[in-house]
Amino acid sequence: MRCNARPLGVLAAVAKGLLILCTVPTNASRSSQASYLQQTHSLVRHMAEDAQELFAFYESNQSLNVNNICQSNKWVEWLPQWDVADLQAPSALQELYGAMEHMHQALQTILQHQRDLNAPGAKLLQRLTSTHLKVRGLLNNIEALLRAHGVVPVHITLPEKPVVTKVFQQKLEGCKVLWSYSRFMSKLNADLEAKGFRDCREKRRQRRGSRRGPRANKKVRRS
């Protein structure tokens, strides 16, 4: 749905990048890519934890922890609910990149709202700032991964959102975003963990296969 909304040029660029990434992977790019992957994986894990803490803190701080009012809200539409955990897939990276750009803007909005509600240096502001920094960091890592794949990230144009003037609505909007974000990050982290296990298993299997391979060849030759 969202992809359909993107301009064709962007898609072409992503495809071009992916093509380059697939065709000329160098050793340096591989090592830096692995490093970025590892960092991104760690960062996601970190952000998942942070998102949960932030939501809990926000909920209590904003006195919204009654009747699961935040949790009963709808999932924000710009956070994908499907599996984006394949960080080696540029499309998934691009999806994730777009989601984080949305999150970046949403956090800016929440920060703006909360700056009006809290004194400078308030803990909520610190936490929001810290989470915002993490989101920005993830954007950097995804971009780096995309660039490592030879893909120039496509900056999405965020739609204009209606201005919420009511404070409660602001709080509720923030709560909704943060809850969705924490769920998203938790899921992303879980998917990455699972994928990591799978990859690890696959690697082991490949290693075993590579070890058995020569023996099998020998056997074949003997036979």
Place this chain on the structure above:
Amino acid sequence: MFSGWNLVAHGLYLFLNICSLEVSGGLVQSCGHIIPESPVLALGSNFTALCILNESCLDFGNIYANQIIWKTKNRLVPKEQYREINRTVSSVTFNDTTLLATPLTCNILADGQIEQNIYGITVTLGLPPEKPKNLSCIVHQVSKLRYPMTCTWNPGRHTFLDTHFRLKYRWPREGFPDCIPKDVNNSCTITDVQFFVNLEIWVEAANALGKAESDRLVFDPIEIVKPLSPHNLSVNSGILPTVLKLSWENRISAAVMKLKFNIRYRIIGETNWMQVPPEDTASPRTSFSVQGLRPYTEYVFSICCMKEDGVGYWSDWSEEKSGVTTEDKPSKGPPIWRIIDASHSPAFWTVHLMWKALEPLETNGVILRYEVTVRAKSPLSHPPEKYNVNTTSLTLKLPNGTYEVTVIAHNKAGASPSSVLLIPARNSKAPVKNIRTLPKDGKLWVGWTAPNSYVLKYVIEWCLVSNSSDCVIEWQNEPGNVQGTYLKGDIKPFKCYLITVYPLYADGQGNGQSVKAYLQQDRPSKGPTVQTKKVGKAEAVLTWNHLTVDEQNGFIRSYTIFYKTVDGNETAVTVDPSKTEYTLSSLASDTLYTVRMMAYTDEGGRSGPDFTFTTQKFGKGEIEAIVVPVCLAFLLIVLLGVLFCFNKRDLIKKHIWPNVPDPSKSNIAQWSPQVPAKHNFSSKDQMYPEGSFTDVSVVEIEADDKKSFSEQDLKPFDLLKKEKSTSEGHSSGIGGSSCMSSPRQSVSDSDEGETTQNTSSTVQYSTVVLNGYKHQTPSVQVFSRSESTQPLLDSEERSEDHAGGNDSTTQRHQYFKQNCGQDETNTARPRFERAKQITPANEEDLVGFAQLQISGQNSQPLGLGLEKNIEEATLSDVIQASTEGQTVRPETVEENPASADEMPKSYLPQTVRQGGYMPQ
């Protein structure tokens, strides 16, 4: 080049013209200016300044560029550095700005002489910034969510200029505001960093002369984290006595960083830390069980952490927490030893069993009691005796024999293995050999050579040897495979220790071998006090007492005796330390010596007090050699004297005790008239033709003169008194004798007493020797005859001495006073007066007669008796009277030589003529 400058000058000129036009409305208008204005120059670079004159000044004052002079800080710049670009512009060039002083002024000489300042600039010199080096960063975790990052760098040389440093950092797609250091130029702290995103960071230094950047670092901040140490550390004892479980909380999320840990621990009170093997704690955790600990021991724990992969920094050590392990059974039995006292009874021993409290390492808990079992060995057959004691000693009285003593320590967890000590009847096994000591590292090491037999263990026994306290025995056990150990006790320096080593065998004990030792020696605290035992003429025997152990402070290696005379050099003699006596020889006789003595240990000596003595003048036997012969000679002389006296005893006897003739046997009548023929005086016949007259002696005793006689003078009278007492009643007095003797008074000299005595006893003559007084030789000897054998009295003899007195004229007037017929009235008169009364009448007749006058207190009655009662008075009466404390003093015995021949003629006493005493 020139055209370039020209262009610049023109440009400047135009610019200045414009400016001057702008300020032309002002009161003061400068005639020129310098470009560049206030330049900042690099040290050592070259610099050129231009002074541009205004056109208005050219016209007004005929001022041109060739009149410009340059000055730096009022110092004229050499004209070689000037250059006249045109008539309004002059330049000056400095090849090295190091020498350029500020301000730089452009001046002009008006009329060739008057110097006038046109313009001046301030030149700032400095250096461009160096490239910052050694950039490094560290992320300090300050809370669970805050991770400030501090980066430091080397700012490089001092630039002399205001140089700004900026820490720049950025993500690949996003930059951040620069971190600007506050008050420093070599570090800056970024308040929050994001992990897992690569950060590019570098330092930029900039000043007026340029910019410089450090090398850029790209890193993930998670790699440089110094995390906070774990907190809420707790220590819990486990089921096992050697295990303690630690629990803690990490202050960094596992999602952020997986940690590994380092655990250190130590026994409380000790300083050295032990560490849990790092590989045991290399994985994320919040608890750990430390094993291999000592039972019942308090441990202190601390923990730190870092990123699991070892990238980054270790945290600080956490706060210390302690825990105690649970008790366990004592790991070994207490070391046991004994002191056997067999002095009280030969059949029984008093055995003092003593054991050492186990070390904390060995007790594994609190020792509740000790169980002591004493088993008698054959041939004794007592059942084992058990004692439960809380102390570490037990005294038993046991029959003489062999015993096996076991001691077991009990704590809450159980009993220790038993310690066994065999108490044999005697120590008959082989002893250790070659026992020696060595102070080492402030402790006393004891070594020995093991006996050939297998030794179970050694017991080293020692005690402090002191005069002031008893030898309190301390001891320790050592395993049988060692041949040396340090004494485990409070070994004090300068104190003597007696150390004994006993080898313990499986079946008995060896003899103890002892040695004395000092941990550290010092000089003796005092020197020996020396004194003389015997002093001779050339030698002196010195004695001293050994220093007490407390005074020695070490082993006395030698004594040195120092002795000297008052003015002589000191002589030193070294004496063996075992001696307490030494004989100094070759000393000078009768000389004062000062002697002192030093005792030496290995660390030096100390002198005792000075002692002085004087050698004797004579040697041994010298006095005896002198005295004995002298005494012998004296004795010989005495013996000879005695023998002589013995031989001459009669003579001496007669001299001392003269024979006093019995007056009753005296017979004046028999001899007086019959022997005149024998008289030498021819005139005697003429004097006594009928023989009817006898000589009359007048004895006058004056009581007043008694005092003038000494005791010695009175001695003869005492003798006379004695004689009188024996012959009282029939002894004749002098007066009587005199009256019955011849008219020539017989007075013998004391010197011739013996002769006189002999004469009186054998010859009826007495010789009156008129000795001159004090060598005045009498001119004539007068002899008087007497038949009496009575010796002349000393008083009579001494009368010559008195008579021979000073008055020679008086001596010449000899008186012979005849009592017979003397008038009573004359008796009371003084002698002289009476003599004078006589003298006129009988002056010639009395010449040649000696007058014997006896003075005394009682002389008057005597005199009266003599004068008044001639018939009644006898001679014995007179003698009696004279011996009763009166001094008989022959007053004057004088002979007139001129009248010697005439004496018989002139002698005719008046008393006789007047009918005086007549011999019967």
